[in-house]
Amino acid sequence: MLQPELIQLLTASDLVDLRIDAIPKLQVGFSPGSLFSSFTSQDREAKLTFTFIPHQILLNKDHEFFEDGDIHRHLYLQNLSTCPVYDSPTARQCEFRCHISGCSQVFSTVEEYEHHYNTLHRHMCSSCQRSLPSARLLDIHIQEWHDSLFSILAERQDMYQCLVEGCSLKFRTREQRKDHMIKIHQYPSDFMFDKAKRIKKINIANKNRQQKGTSMEVSMSGSEPEDVCQVLSDQPEEEEYMELNHSLEPGILDPAANPINTVELSTDHDTAPILSVTIQPTTNQQRQQHNRERHSYRVPRTVCFGQGSVQAFRGRGRRI
Amino acid sequence: MWRLNAVRHKAGRQGSDLEEFKFKRRAHEKELRRARKDSKLVSKILLLNDDENEEDGTMDTLASDQVLELFKMVCQGRDLVKKEADLRALRKALRSPSAHLVLIRQQSSIAILVTNLRGPSPQCRLEAVRCLHELSQSPHSEVDSWRLRQATPYLITFISGQSPKFTELCLYTLGNMCPDSENVRNILLAQGIIPALNSCIQIHRTNLAVVEAVGFTLSQLISANYVTGRIIPAVLASGLIPHLLSVLTPVLTPDSQFGLGPVIECAWCLHYLACSNVDNGALVAQGTLLRCTSLLVTLGGAVAKGSIEEGMELLIWPLLRCVGNLLLSGPLGALQPQLNDSRLLAALCAFPQAFLQTHPALARESVWVLNNLTSAAAADSSVFCSALFYLNLVPVLIQLLPFSHGINIMVLRVLGNIAHQGREYCLHLAQAGLLPALCATLKMADPEVVTFSLEVLGQLVASDPQLAEEFVRQSGLPVLEAIQYSNQETIRLRAKHLLEHHLPPHCTVDTSASP
Numbered sequence: 039m040l041q042p043e044l045i046q047l048l049t050a051s052d053l054v055d056l057r058i059d060a061i062p063k064l065q066v067g068f069s070p071g072s073l074f075s076s077f078t079s080q081d082r083e084a085k086l087t088f089t090f091i092p093h094q095i096l097l098n099k100d101h102e103f104f105e106d107g108d109i110h111r112h113l114y115l116q117n118l119s120t121c122p123v124y125d126s127p128t129a130r131q132c133e134f135r136c137h138i139s140g141c142s143q144v145f146s147t148v149e150e151y152e153h154h155y156n157t158l159h160r161h162m163c164s165s166c167q168r169s170l171p172s173a174r175l176l177d178i179h180i181q182e183w184h185d186s187l188f189s190i191l192a193e194r195q196d197m198y199q200c201l202v203e204g205c206s207l208k209f210r211t212r213e214q215r216k217d218h219m220i221k222i223h224q225y226p227s228d229f230m231f232d233k234a235k236r237i238k239k240i241n242i243a244n245k246n247r248q249q250k251g252t253s254m255e256v257s258m259s260g261s262e263p264e265d266v267c268q269v270l271s272d273q274p275e276e277e278e279y280m281e282l283n284h285s286l287e288p289g290i291l292d293p294a295a296n297p298i299n300t301v302e303l304s305t306d307h308d309t310a311p312i313l314s315v316t317i318q319p320t321t322n323q324q325r326q327q328h329n330r331e332r333h334s335y336r337v338p339r340t341v342c343f344g345q346g347s348v349q350a351f352r353g354r355g356r357r358i
Numbered sequence: 359m360w361r362l363n364a365v366r367h368k369a370g371r372q373g374s375d376l377e378e379f380k381f382k383r384r385a386h387e388k389e390l391r392r393a394r395k396d397s398k399l400v401s402k403i404l405l406l407n408d409d410e411n412e413e414d415g416t417m418d419t420l421a422s423d424q425v426l427e428l429f430k431m432v433c434q435g436r437d438l439v440k441k442e443a444d445l446r447a448l449r450k451a452l453r454s455p456s457a458h459l460v461l462i463r464q465q466s467s468i469a470i471l472v473t474n475l476r477g478p479s480p481q482c483r484l485e486a487v488r489c490l491h492e493l494s495q496s497p498h499s500e501v502d503s504w505r506l507r508q509a510t511p512y513l514i515t516f517i518s519g520q521s522p523k524f525t526e527l528c529l530y531t532l533g534n535m536c537p538d539s540e541n542v543r544n545i546l547l548a549q550g551i552i553p554a555l556n557s558c559i560q561i562h563r564t565n566l567a568v569v570e571a572v573g574f575t576l577s578q579l580i581s582a583n584y585v586t587g588r589i590i591p592a593v594l595a596s597g598l599i600p601h602l603l604s605v606l607t608p609v610l611t612p613d614s615q616f617g618l619g620p621v622i623e624c625a626w627c628l629h630y631l632a633c634s635n636v637d638n639g640a641l642v643a644q645g646t647l648l649r650c651t652s653l654l655v656t657l658g659g660a661v662a663k664g665s666i667e668e669g670m671e672l673l674i675w676p677l678l679r680c681v682g683n684l685l686l687s688g689p690l691g692a693l694q695p696q697l698n699d700s701r702l703l704a705a706l707c708a709f710p711q712a713f714l715q716t717h718p719a720l721a722r723e724s725v726w727v728l729n730n731l732t733s734a735a736a737a738d739s740s741v742f743c744s745a746l747f748y749l750n751l752v753p754v755l756i757q758l759l760p761f762s763h764g765i766n767i768m769v770l771r772v773l774g775n776i777a778h779q780g781r782e783y784c785l786h787l788a789q790a791g792l793l794p795a796l797c798a799t800l801k802m803a804d805p806e807v808v809t810f811s812l813e814v815l816g817q818l819v820a821s822d823p824q825l826a827e828e829f830v831r832q833s834g835l836p837v838l839e840a841i842q843y844s845n846q847e848t849i850r851l852r853a854k855h856l857l858e859h860h861l862p863p864h865c866t867v868d869t870s871a872s873p
Contacts, residue, residue: 040662040711043750047704048655048662058700063744064782066736068821084820087855090813092733092775095726096686097679099581099633100397103726103764106719107675108399109390111626113383114672115401129718129761135803137844144803151801155840 174203397583402495402534403574405527407488419454429461433470438479445474445485452492458501462493472508480521487513487527494534503535503542510535510542514549517558525558526571533575537582547589551579552596559601566620569605573623576602580630590636599641602627603649622672625650629676629683638687647684648696650677658705661712671717674709678720682727690734697731700745706731707754710765718763725758725768732775743776743783752776752790759795766799770810777817784821792818793825793832800837805846812841812852819860826861835861 050056097103134151136143138159145151161176162169165184170176178199181188191197196208198215202223209215219225393399420428428448435441451457461467474486490509493501513528532551535542555572562568576598580590593599605624628646632638641647654677657670685693706728710721731742746752758769773792776783792814799811815834819826829835838861841853 040664040708041754044704044708044711044754045662047749048659048701048708050701056700057698058703058741058745059694059698061700061741061745061748063740064747064786065780066740066782067780069781084816084855084859087851088813088816090774090810092739092771092778094686094730094733096635096683097633097726098635099630100394103723104679105391105394106717107679107723108394109387110717111672111675112390112399112401113387114669115403116386129714129721129763129765131760132762132766132799132807133803134801137801137808137840137849139843139845142845148798148801159840160836 175201400537400582402537403530404495405491405530419456420451422456422460425451425457425460426464429464429467429470432474438482441474442479442481442485445482445489449485449488449492452489455497458493458496458498462498462501462505468506468508472512475509476512480524484524484527487516487524487531491527491531491534494531503538506535507542507545510546511549514546514551514554517554518561520561522562522565522568525562526568529558529568529571529575533571533578536575536578540582540584543579543582543585543589546579547592552589552592552598556596556598556601559598563601563604570620570623573602573605573620573627577623577626577630580627580634586634586636590631590634593631594637594640599631599644599646603645606649606653618667618669618673621653622669622676625653625673625676625680629679632680632683635683638684642684642687642693642696645696647681647687647693650681650684651697651699651702653677654681654705655699655701658701658708661705661708666712671713671720674713675720675723678709678723678727682723682730685727685730685734690731690738694738694741697742700749703728703731703742703745703751704749707751710758711754714758714761714765718761718765721758721761722764722768725755725765725772728755728772729768729775732772736779739775740779743779746776747783747786747790752787752792756791756795759799762804766802766807767804767810770799770807770814774810774814774817777814777821781821784818784825788818788825788828793829793834797829797832797834797837800834800841805844805849808841808844808849809846809852812849812856816852816856816860819856830862 099108131146134145134148136145136151136154136159138155141159143154145154158169160169161171161173163176163179163184165180168179170179178201182198188197192210196210198209198212200207200209200215200218200223202219205223207218209218219229220227390399425448428444428451431444432441432448435444448461452461468490471486471489474482475490477483477486490506490513493506494503510532513532516528517525517532519525532546536546555576559569559572562572576593579585580593602624605620606628628641628650632641632646654674657674657677660666660670687693706724709724713720713724732739732746746755752773755769755772759766773787777787796811796815796818799807800815802808802811815829819829835857838853838857842850842857844850844853
C-alpha cells in the first residue's frame, strides 16, 4: 500500500532531524529566455496563452469541494456510516479521449487509445483521408497518388518503389511491383492494405453525393490514380480493401473514408478487420450494385465510418 | 455514550438485511446530498438511554389518548416518586414519533415539562430532560426548536452543572435545537450558551462523553447558516479555543468506549471556525495550526503503520480543511515555524495513497493542502517544494495522476506550483519521471486535465532545452500534434505555442480551417 520510503519517513525516530528549514533549498528562478522570465514578444504571447499562476485556494464550508466529506460526517452523526461494506465513491481512473476533432472516442486505457490513434489518425493522407500503416507508406502513397509530377516521371523511368522496407528496387508499373513483391518478398497475391477508392456512400449527406470529380464517383475514369497497392487487378477499382492479411500490421485500413462531414466513429476502435470479405473485381455497374449490397448487409445504415477529421501531418490541404 | 450503543444495536440487525441496509444508506446519502445543495444539511442526535438497550424493539406505540393520559398524570401528580414513574412512562412513549405530535399539540405541554426540569427532584429533572431531548430530534417539522424555547435558559444553566449524565442530555438537546432557526440561535447566544460551553468543557474535561457532547453542540451552533456575524466572533473571543485544542492531543490509543469521538467533534469545530475566515490570525496565534499539523503527523504515522482505525478519516478530514484554510491566514513565511515538521509533507502524501480507494475526496483534499503550501510567494513556498524533492515525495504525487475525482487536477496544480519555482525545480521534476506521466495525462478525456498538463509541460520545456529534448525522446511530439486538433481552442493554442517555440522543429499544420 504505502511505499516503504513514506513509511520510514512517518515512523522516523526523534533522533532524526525533521525540520523543514534544515533541508537544503533549491535555487529559485529561471534562465533568461524561458517561458515567463523575459520580455520578448514571443514571451508576451506565451503569457497570454499560458495562464496558470500558482495560487492558494480558500474554501468555505459550503463549497462543493467539501461535499463528500460533509456527507460522510453526517452519515456518521446519523449512525449510517457503520456499514462494513463501503458504498462510497471510489477513485476512478481517468478516461482517455481521442483529441482529433470529430472523433470523440473514449477509452479506458492508454493502450486502447494509442491503438485507435495509430490505426485511424496517424499517417493519414490529407488529400484522401486514408490512413496508412507507416510514415514511409504514407510518403509513397502521397507520391504515387497526389503528386502530379510523379505520373509524368513514371512514364520515363522506374518510379514504383517496392513497398518492403529495405528493398530499394523500383519498377515501371504497379503490376511489376506487385509481381516482385509476390515472387521475391513472398507476399500473398491478395495482399492489400489501402482502400482503393471511396465506396459510394449510402449513409452520407446528400450534398456529398453531388460532388463530382472526387473519388466518390462510382464510375472510374482512367485519370483516377490507382491505389498504392493494387494487387487484385490492373483496373482502377472501387473496392473495399478490408481484408487485412497477416503479413502487415493489423488495424491499418481506413474503411470507407468519408469526407469531412461524418462525425462519430461508431464502430469498435479495433478496426482490424472490420469487414473481412475479400472483394473480387467486377465491372463498374455491377460494382455499384455489389457495393451497395455488400454495404447493406455488412454495414448497417446507421453506422458511419471514417474520419470527419482534419488531415494529420502531411499533404496539401483538403479535398472537398 | 450514544454512538457506540447505537452501533451495537445496528450490528445486531445487520446480519440478515445487509443489502437492505446498503440500499437504505444509498438512498439516505442521496437525500443528504440534496439537502446540502439546498444548504439544509442538518443532523440531530438521539441519545439512547441505558434501560432502552434491553427493551429495544419491544416498545408498542401508544395510542394518542394513552399518551394524553400519561401527560395528565404528570400534570396532576403530587407525589414525586409517582411523578418520576409517570415521566418515565411518558418518555418511553415519546420514543415513537407520533407521540411527539400529540404532546406538542397539547396546551402547556412544554411548560409542564420545563416545570419538572427545574423542579426539586433530580430524578424528575432527568426524565423531563429526556422527554425534551426526544422532542428536540423529532422528525416532524411541527415540533421545531422554537416551540421548545422555554426550556433553553434552564438547559444552558444546567450545562455548567456537575452531573455528567444530565449535562450530556442538556447538551445534546441544545445541539439539536441549534440548526433549526436563526431566531433560536440568537436566543441561545443572548442567554449565554457560549460561556456556558466554555465552563462546561473545563469542568468536565476528564469526562470524554461530555467533551464530545460539547464539541457536538458547538459544531451545530457554528455550522448553521448565517452565523459569521455574531456567533463565530463570540466563540473566538470566548476562550474556548485553547480547550478545544487541548482535546486534540494525539489520542491514538483511544479509550475503547469512546473512540475518537471527542477529538472528532472538536476538530470539526475548528474546521467551521477556520473556513468562516472571520479571524484566522487569532486561531493561528492560539496555536491551532501547530496542534492540527502535529495531530496530522501522528495520524500519518498511524496510517504508515497500517493501523487505520474505524472513523479515522472523520478526524483527518476536518484537520486537513482547517490546516488548508489557515495557510491563507497570513504570509506563509510567517507561519513557517508552525509548519516545520517535514513529516507533515509525508503525511499529506500518505493520506491520498491510503484513502484513494475508500475516500477519494479525502485524497483530493490532502493534495489541496499541498497546493496551499506550494503556491504562496516563491520565497516562502520554495522551502516546501525543495523538501518534497528531498524527501522523494514527488513520485508519490505523480502516481496519483491517473485518478479522476479532481485528484489529478489538484496534483497537476501542485506540480505546476513546483515548476514555477525555477529551472532547478523543473529539472528535478523531470528526474522524478514527470514527462512520461504528462504524456499520459495529455491524452485524457477531461479537457481541464489536458489544459493543466499543457501548462506544466510548457513550464518544463521552456525552462531548459534538455527537457524539451527529453519530451521528444518520450514520444511526446505526436501527442501534442494530435492535440492541435482538439475541439477546444484554448488547448489547441497551448499545444501550438509549444510546438512552435519550444520544441525541436517539425511540420506545423494550419489549423485555421478546423471545425
